[in-house]
Amino acid sequence: MPFILQVAGVFVGPFLTLPMNTNRRQFLRSSSTLLALPWLEELSAAANPAPSRSHEPMLVFNCDFNWARYTKSKEHPEGLQRPATPEDWAQVDAREYFKYHVEFGNNVTYCQAWCSYGFALYPSKLGPTGKGKAATLFPDLYRLSREAGLPVWSYISSSSDFYAAQEHPEWLIPGTIPKSYGHGGFMGPETPYVDVVCRRIEEFLRQWPVDWLLLDWFTYGPLVPNGGPVQPTEFVKKPFHRIIGRPMPEKAEDITMAENLLYKRTVLAEQFRKLHAAVKGASPKTKVIFNVPYHRPAEELWVDHPMLKESDGLFAESSDDVVGWLLDVRRPDQRVMTTVIGRGKGLSRPDTWKKWHDRGCDFFGYAHGTPPGFLPVPEFDEDLTATRKAFQQMNPKL
Numbered sequence: 001m002p003f004i005l006q007v008a009g010v011f012v013g014p015f016l017t018l019p020m021n022t023n024r025r026q027f028l029r030s031s032s033t034l035l036a037l038p039w040l041e042e043l044s045a046a047a048n049p050a051p052s053r054s055h056e057p058m059l060v061f062n063c064d065f066n067w068a069r070y071t072k073s074k075e076h077p078e079g080l081q082r083p084a085t086p087e088d089w090a091q092v093d094a095r096e097y098f099k100y101h102v103e104f105g106n107n108v109t110y111c112q113a114w115c116s117y118g119f120a121l122y123p124s125k126l127g128p129t130g131k132g133k134a135a136t137l138f139p140d141l142y143r144l145s146r147e148a149g150l151p152v153w154s155y156i157s158s159s160s161d162f163y164a165a166q167e168h169p170e171w172l173i174p175g176t177i178p179k180s181y182g183h184g185g186f187m188g189p190e191t192p193y194v195d196v197v198c199r200r201i202e203e204f205l206r207q208w209p210v211d212w213l214l215l216d217w218f219t220y221g222p223l224v225p226n227g228g229p230v231q232p233t234e235f236v237k238k239p240f241h242r243i244i245g246r247p248m249p250e251k252a253e254d255i256t257m258a259e260n261l262l263y264k265r266t267v268l269a270e271q272f273r274k275l276h277a278a279v280k281g282a283s284p285k286t287k288v289i290f291n292v293p294y295h296r297p298a299e300e301l302w303v304d305h306p307m308l309k310e311s312d313g314l315f316a317e318s319s320d321d322v323v324g325w326l327l328d329v330r331r332p333d334q335r336v337m338t339t340v341i342g343r344g345k346g347l348s349r350p351d352t353w354k355k356w357h358d359r360g361c362d363f364f365g366y367a368h369g370t371p372p373g374f375l376p377v378p379e380f381d382e383d384l385t386a387t388r389k390a391f392q393q394m395n396p397k398l
Helices: 024-029 031-035 037-046 094-104 132-148 162-167 193-207 234-244 257-282 306-310 320-329 350-358 378-394
Strands: 004-007 010-014 059-063 067-070 080-083 152-157 212-216 287-291 313-316 335-341 362-367
Touching (some): 059 378, 257 287, 257 306, 335 378
Parallel strands (some): 212 287
Antiparallel strands (some): 004 010
């Protein structure tokens, strides 16, 4: 019979070839560790059944304030997309934004608390804030939503912050700056940046206890499968020794695949618990959901991870097979949300909504506007039309 091997408090998996008295060092050195990984693809067969259509789906489309997008023009012949800055949304009127999204078919209001570039859309003492109307954009939308009886969602990035990266380059995972889409690099989950995010969560939720909080880019390093190799750096030394049981090597190539997996799973579990505790401590009724850059179902980094098991909802911004896997492994009380507009190359498609609606999914989507306006650029028109029609079919209040 297979048994569950747990190292440093983190699930690793059933290994048929290891004796019951295998210790951590033997596990990490064993080639059977790597050979055992394909079993992860098969876990969904024994998972929970998909939810029935017993609840009204949450319909959460948003004109995304994280990015500024410019359509093709003489100035930008190929178009342009960049992270939004505090000045970009200074002229956005909260009532116009609210009205657009209600008429689109949303049954939830969604707006960032902190944009991924590292500035708040509310008056914060913990970092830069938006300019002009954007300085109070979230509080204004929150008031309008509560007056209308609409649930409210908000958003904080868990690993990107351009301004913090300039102030604390020592918190950055080496080599991630060119892979962060202009955000200045990815912060290490072992660094004090996690505490910065927790304080922001607490400051925000104590004033505006939203119904759901989406924590984005929950990853270790670049948005590639399993986050890429662990990079030896100063903030990795102590946790690496504690988790792996040996000093951190000088070169990344001297860290084995098994050590990489165990280390990243553990530090991400620790980060998750801090973020989750911050949310529930500040606003116990707020539900938390994480956006993970899944690349395939049953990715080894995430199978049976605490984030997957303990979040209030599971979120896929990727493809059909990932959504199906999340439905298979969800707890009975967990909601599953799929993205139907936003990602290109077929990774999010409005025409899939009926299938996921029948399986009990909630629906997310986004599009980008050109500052100072929030309305989506024409490249989104076809998908916007399809998504609007789908939302209006699913929203019984329209």
